[in-house]
Amino acid sequence: MATSQLESPLAHLTDEQLEELAREFDAIHDEVYGDLGDRDRKYITSMIELHRRMLVLARVLLVGARYKPLWAAGTATLGAAKILENMEIGHNVLHGQWDWMNDPQIHSSTWDWDTASTAEAWKHSHNYVHHTFTNIRGKDKDLGYEIMRIDPHQKWHPVYLAQPFYNLVLMAFFEWGVAFHDLDLEAVRSGEKDKKQVARELKGIWTKARNQIVKDYVAFPALSLPLFGRRGFKATLTANFTANVIRNLWSHAIIFCGHFPDQTYTFSQAEVEAESRGGWYVRQLVGAANIEGSPLFHVASGNLGYQVEHHLFPDMPSTRYAEIAPRVKEICERYGLPYNTGPFLKQWGMVQRTILRLAFPGGRPRPKPGPYRGGDGEVKAAREERFTRRPEPAPAGTSAAGPEQPSDGVRVAPPPRA
Numbered sequence: 001m002a003t004s005q006l007e008s009p010l011a012h013l014t015d016e017q018l019e020e021l022a023r024e025f026d027a028i029h030d031e032v033y034g035d036l037g038d039r040d041r042k043y044i045t046s047m048i049e050l051h052r053r054m055l056v057l058a059r060v061l062l063v064g065a066r067y068k069p070l071w072a073a074g075t076a077t078l079g080a081a082k083i084l085e086n087m088e089i090g091h092n093v094l095h096g097q098w099d100w101m102n103d104p105q106i107h108s109s110t111w112d113w114d115t116a117s118t119a120e121a122w123k124h125s126h127n128y129v130h131h132t133f134t135n136i137r138g139k140d141k142d143l144g145y146e147i148m149r150i151d152p153h154q155k156w157h158p159v160y161l162a163q164p165f166y167n168l169v170l171m172a173f174f175e176w177g178v179a180f181h182d183l184d185l186e187a188v189r190s191g192e193k194d195k196k197q198v199a200r201e202l203k204g205i206w207t208k209a210r211n212q213i214v215k216d217y218v219a220f221p222a223l224s225l226p227l228f229g230r231r232g233f234k235a236t237l238t239a240n241f242t243a244n245v246i247r248n249l250w251s252h253a254i255i256f257c258g259h260f261p262d263q264t265y266t267f268s269q270a271e272v273e274a275e276s277r278g279g280w281y282v283r284q285l286v287g288a289a290n291i292e293g294s295p296l297f298h299v300a301s302g303n304l305g306y307q308v309e310h311h312l313f314p315d316m317p318s319t320r321y322a323e324i325a326p327r328v329k330e331i332c333e334r335y336g337l338p339y340n341t342g343p344f345l346k347q348w349g350m351v352q353r354t355i356l357r358l359a360f361p362g363g364r365p366r367p368k369p370g371p372y373r374g375g376d377g378e379v380k381a382a383r384e385e386r387f388t389r390r391p392e393p394a395p396a397g398t399s400a401a402g403p404e405q406p407s408d409g410v411r412v413a414p415p416p417r418a
């Protein structure tokens, strides 16, 4: 694979090609939405059920956290439950991936999750800001999360010398970092956000934080008091703390691997001025990077091992990302575009190297992969299928948000279809 390409892959596509490419990606979206049904419904309800069972098991085990084997088993189960709840359930439900089911409980407008961020602030900062302006410098606030220099185009400042250290703190307490990041202090400083809104959001964070702290550090440890006294209380508290740290380390790793490995491109605001829908798709495609792994890995990562597919279609049920991946690769091959992917440790290692290197002044963009050259069986099959497929007509209103749900500022907003 050629690894010297530095110019944005957007540069070699004509307007007509971009238009055609947008049509092809839209067709994948519509086809999947036309096919959603029982299989998908069963998947998400079984994940929610599995999470509940794991959670009950963990909480029961941790009543006896005073005993080391119960502490270890309970902590591991609680950590895994929290990972499942945040990654495969919370992030995806809040995107509106399951809104098409019209289930009042499993819906982006009613869901709340087991993390410090309020659903309301998250939907704006993640679904709308990050997913719409992905990797545009100065507009995508997730690019370095406003505290890290993750791209050589970002101006260096002596504070970045400390980023390898505060990154370690961020890893362990990621949920709190994200909650405060959602506040968007820059918008507060520049006056973009009015004081009333800031006050409302702060109140939201405070309420959410208090509930989280009471739940994990007072209420559940208190269950151990009657049987095991103060030592029982303390043991359950440290178990809950450890489970939260496990979940934070994992979500930090997966999320940082989504956009910060060497393979991804960032964009200046001028570069994406008057961006077409096709251009938006290409930016998502080359601004994200996948992680290769087993089916279990993909569930545990909330299918963000398919970060590329997630960024092309953030509102598509995560069950479908693996299925459409060969078709995305096939499109990359035909249009001469890269398909960013790699094993977990390789992607993670590149991210850590960037954080270390860019703590110091200078630095250049790392070499990029060349156009995707598939040749593997699944891409060939996708290519053959392309010529025989007779897709169902696109269903009307494919965003499936339901007429009663407001979507402005809480959903991704790509340029409209031509």
Ligand SMILES: [Zn+2]
Residues within 6 Å of the ligand: 091, 095, 126, 131, 310, 314
């Ligand atoms: Zn997302």
